[in-house]
Amino acid sequence: MTSTALLTDQYELTMLSAALRAGTTDRSCVFEVFARRLPDGRRYGVVAGTGRVLDALEKFRFGEEELASLRPILDADTLDWLAEYRFNGQIDGYREGELYFPGSPILTVRGGFAEGVILETLILSILNHDSAVASAAARMVNAAAGRPVIEMGGRRTHEQAAVASARAAYLAGVDHTSNLEAARTYGVPSAGTAAHAFTLSFANADGSDERAAFAAQVAALGVGTTLLVDTYDITTGVQNAIEVAGPELGAVRIDSGDLGVLARQVRQQLDDLGATGTKIVVSGDLDEYAIASLRAEPVDLYGVGTSLVTGSGSPTAGMVYKLVEVDGIPVAKRSSRKESHGGAKRAVRAARSTGTIVEEILLRDSARGQSVPGTDGLDVTELQIPLVRDGERVEGLPTLEESRRHVAHGLVTLPWEGLGLSHGDPAIPTRYLNEPESR
Amino acid sequence: MTSTALLTDQYELTMLSAALRAGTTDRSCVFEVFARRLPDGRRYGVVAGTGRVLDALEKFRFGEEELASLRPILDADTLDWLAEYRFNGQIDGYREGELYFPGSPILTVRGGFAEGVILETLILSILNHDSAVASAAARMVNAAAGRPVIEMGGRRTHEQAAVASARAAYLAGVDHTSNLEAARTYGVPSAGTAAHAFTLSFANADGSDERAAFAAQVAALGVGTTLLVDTYDITTGVQNAIEVAGPELGAVRIDSGDLGVLARQVRQQLDDLGATGTKIVVSGDLDEYAIASLRAEPVDLYGVGTSLVTGSGSPTAGMVYKLVEVDGIPVAKRSSRKESHGGAKRAVRAARSTGTIVEEILLRDSARGQSVPGTDGLDVTELQIPLVRDGERVEGLPTLEESRRHVAHGLVTLPWEGLGLSHGDPAIPTRYLNEPESR
Structure with a gap:
């Protein structure tokens, strides 16, 4: 098994080192993967790479060789922590092959601060590349x-x-x-x-x-x-x-x-x-x-x-991996124009009875299955599925063939202008409900 | 050792299969890697990836696992040939970190038709990616x-x-x-x-x-x-x-x-x-x-x-891998605008005594060291170095640090307008000498 652990930016491990000193490694965190916008003039994106992310996660282990190469830049406590590392949290996400739009929470990673933060680069590399293609x-x-x-x-x-x-x-x-x-x-x-x-x-x-x-x-x-x-x-x-x-x-x-x-x-x-x-x-x-x-x-x-x-x-999908919640408190970067929407989100898509989708809705503080305001007469579909539970890949996830059929089906649900090749707006708008104030 | 042999396009192996039937696998061939043009408006390119190509070449072996996956698409003779495969030919090329221009023969691969043709995809993948970056x-x-x-x-x-x-x-x-x-x-x-x-x-x-x-x-x-x-x-x-x-x-x-x-x-x-x-x-x-x-x-x-x-x-350098010589006969595709220049080439660069380069010259039928017409008063530098001899990597090739210094040195030799960021022509022209008629 070739380890994927070093397919990582150095700052993730220096953050870990600082968090260990500060005693904050285990703060309960939610990280979200999303794209602020679609590539220039595109009307939809296709989520791809989720299966590869799950493969790579299983190989994200710091063995002797990896630790040896990190010794010059990390302290002993950090190296000990990494030697024991395995992800034990929860991951939900859009199923592979799902369409996505600006702000769609394509992947939601729940776990301790440190166990989540060190997965940022690997997850983004895979999703950004595969989704762009x-x-x-x-x-x-x-x-x-x-x-x-x-x-x-x-x-x-x-x-x-x-x-x-x-x-x-x-x-x-x-x-x-x-x-x-x-x-x-x-x-x-x-x-x-x-x-x-x-x-x-x-x-x-x-x-x-x-x-x-x-x-x-x-x-x-x-x-x-x-x-x-x-x-x-x-x-x-x-x-x-x-x-x-x-x-x-x-x-x-x-x-x-x-x-x-x-x-x-x-x-x-x-x-x-x-x-x-x-x-x-x-x-x-x-x-x-x-x-x-x-x-x-x-x-x-x-x-x-x-x-x-x-x-x-557009060789990269431009997705980011952002901390959105700490110990139940919504958080978001606030400077300049790179604002994020804090707080873990539930994502649904509303469609007419003909199957044509009309909007994506991102909700805070509402459990799966609860009714969504403003969707009377529309079919509402949950967009996230469980992918990892307590560190283990959920069984029975869609195969590549099933995901391929899901893309084909998804394209049929787009409003007709959504398939245009010319530059345009996203095929459907994204609406935020019950948005909290972030810290 | 993870094999690199399947990082290959299927047509290379079907060509091998056909060549085996026709008895042409061992025809003496010369393949050349070059870029027809620089990325839009660029004035120079930097050769990168040569070291990785040589690493990958050493791992280009068809083991049992690789052969098993090819069994559905290839005949037994072809599989037997692949099981014995190792490259035994010669490779010369621009040293890593050398500047290149349109037509520069960045890599020249000499060997039997089959042993050379099946390296096309792997060599191009590496050079196109690394050189673009x-x-x-x-x-x-x-x-x-x-x-x-x-x-x-x-x-x-x-x-x-x-x-x-x-x-x-x-x-x-x-x-x-x-x-x-x-x-x-x-x-x-x-x-x-x-x-x-x-x-x-x-x-x-x-x-x-x-x-x-x-x-x-x-x-x-x-x-x-x-x-x-x-x-x-x-x-x-x-x-x-x-x-x-x-x-x-x-x-x-x-x-x-x-x-x-x-x-x-x-x-x-x-x-x-x-x-x-x-x-x-x-x-x-x-x-x-x-x-x-x-x-x-x-x-x-x-x-x-x-x-x-x-x-x-420009996420890819657009380099191609072309057969330019068969049994000493120059060959080139002739239809449409994708013409190639047939025949193996010697490449030199001419510079003023100040070090500023003035042109790249590609010559047919002239051995290393022979004088180059039209370069009186100029310093003439050979651009290719031996990289592989009889299948073995040449010893003492430049290290990454040495190649890095070579890039820095190369940029200093460009005419001043060559460093402009705006769109422009290649910093120096490429001249072909003694070009043969191709078959």
């Missing part, structure tokens, strides 16, 4: 309007972020990943056939030999494979592909150029060659806008890379 | 004009990307990281004191108690610590800080608001309180532009988070 991916899936999307951006992001990106993209509705570690670790369906290098590798002293490359690929992978036709001339590439594989060829891929124009030309050429069932895969710098612009074109499948794994302009 | 960090360090910079963005990126980001930032001249794993793994100096949560945790039924929090922190960390003064009212916070710690207090940190205005006010207040040696640390959504705008203010240290770990708008 899932939120961008959901927009791409929506823009693809039912055509499958393959995630193939691993090479454009950190090698481990690539694995988490593939998971988050799948959660958000992407169909396949190119990443083999994501297939192994999370069971994400993988896909992939060949790159330009394969075709180029058949060049010889007489020149290029695209047909030999295609023949080799078909021999190994069958006629159902996807042949990459734009290494040299695309029209010749399509001609070669069908001559070599026959009209039963699975697909051709175009990775460059004006994809809309090329898709139309290639479709016509394929049809003329009798390859009416051969699909067209496009890739190359696609984002949700490019995908949407291809909606009228004969494209069967999108391969998305850079923009997906980098959150399409 | 280092390239942004160098601009921030330059904007800070000698004032120290702390990297504290771990919470805004994937938890493992955070560690690599801290390393890349340090390489580029950042002074400290908040990330404890980066301190352990790479020896990056770490720093950090306290967050708002610490101050808030001292709230009680009577209200907030900033003084108690400050006293606890000083008791644990000494008067040299940094007190965060903007949880409540900043002026009161500074007053409390000096009253509690005395005028020998190490520093105060401001994390929100108009940092320039606040820094001036706080400096005046500290001076009035006799705390003339107490430093001012600022943080909160800083990027290179915000850092530069604070140059005239009494700021002693910058804490940089989100923008650093996300490459300040």
Whole structure:
């Protein structure tokens, strides 16, 4: 088991050290994860990474190696405390795959001050990364309007972020990943056939030999494979592909150029060659806008890379982890514009009988199940579920597949303007009820 | 040893499978890593990640677990080949910390087609991530004009990307990281004191108690610590800080608001309180532009988070891994605008006797040491060094500290306009000599 304990900012441990001196480590605290705003112009976010947070929490242990590396910066009492550390508190949160909006209490961590504060960085790293990718991916899936999307951006992001990106993209509705570690670790369906290098590798002293490359690929992978036709001339590439594989060829891929124009030309050429069932895969710098612009074109499948794994302009979700309650007293930072809303919150979402959501309501001092003022005639859904009880992961939490269906369902509940790709306001407003005065 | 072998795109292994059938796995190939362009408007890039690539290469082995997960998608011959895999070829490249420009052959991998092609994703993931962060960090360090910079963005990126980001930032001249794993793994100096949560945790039924929090922190960390003064009212916070710690207090940190205005006010207040040696640390959504705008203010240290770990708008360096030569024959993709320059290249940089660099020259068919046409009166430096020979890492490669000094030295060699923060062209042009016709 590789420890996750050092995936932490130093100040968390120096705070622990100071709290130990002051005798405040065990003050009963509530920490909340939320985003003050959605990424620029987005209308919703998708919660992703919750499952990975729970995995990482189980490995958050300070073993001998971790403690040795901390010895130069921490006192003996602090090191002793860390050696015994395991989280024993409670965590509730939005289920993975839930939509979120500004202020949504995505995760609520209850426990002693010290046991909660030292989880800040790890929890935020995971949720900020995965939610950024899932939120961008959901927009791409929506823009693809039912055509499958393959995630193939691993090479454009950190090698481990690539694995988490593939998971988050799948959660958000992407169909396949190119990443083999994501297939192994999370069971994400993988896909992939060949790159330009394969075709180029058949060049010889007489020149290029695209047909030999295609023949080799078909021999190994069958006629159902996807042949990459734009290494040299695309029209010749399509001609070669069908001559070599026959009209039963699975697909051709175009990775460059004006994809809309090329898709139309290639479709016509394929049809003329009798390859009416051969699909067209496009890739190359696609984002949700490019995908949407291809909606009228004969494209069967999108391969998305850079923009997906980098959150399409918003590579982090900007979530924060804030102390909101101490010994039952609401607390909040008060200087400048970075105000937080103090106090632990209950979160519900109100929807019309048609299923369309109309607002998110954050309540203080009201227990689960109690009626929510101002929601007459609306269906009210609780948004938080128990995730950890007394330090142990709750059993029967949603699987990745279930969470994936939950995203798809959630997108259907958005007001129609909520799915727009242009810049806009959050799809629904957030209302605070019974807000306390914070200290 | 955790294997890195599955941090790979599926198509690399299906290409291997097809190459095995066609008998082309051992064709002698040269692959090159380069960036077609610098991120939007940047004038230089910083090569980072080379050391991590060499670490990852040593762990690129297909063990029983990896092979088991590949069995559903690969044939037996391919699995057998992978079980025996280890890279036995040659790698040359720009040393880590070298500046790069469009087309610079940052890494050149020589070996059989199959042994080279399957490294594509892993090599690109590392170099694209680390170089994006280092390239942004160098601009921030330059904007800070000698004032120290702390990297504290771990919470805004994937938890493992955070560690690599801290390393890349340090390489580029950042002074400290908040990330404890980066301190352990790479020896990056770490720093950090306290967050708002610490101050808030001292709230009680009577209200907030900033003084108690400050006293606890000083008791644990000494008067040299940094007190965060903007949880409540900043002026009161500074007053409390000096009253509690005395005028020998190490520093105060401001994390929100108009940092320039606040820094001036706080400096005046500290001076009035006799705390003339107490430093001012600022943080909160800083990027290179915000850092530069604070140059005239009494700021002693910058804490940089989100923008650093996300490459300040360019979270990936956009490098590609292209097959450029097969059995001595230059090859290149020819369709559309994504042309590559075929053929393995020698790279040199020409500089005036003052040290200022004037151009990068990529030459075909000329051995190291041979004179380079058009460089009379200029100093010519070879840019590639041997990194791997017959699969083994070359001994005595530059350490992280040496590479860090190399970045600092490199920035001094740029023409003056090369350090501008505004959008511009690459600081020096790239010239191709003796370019062959590719197949």
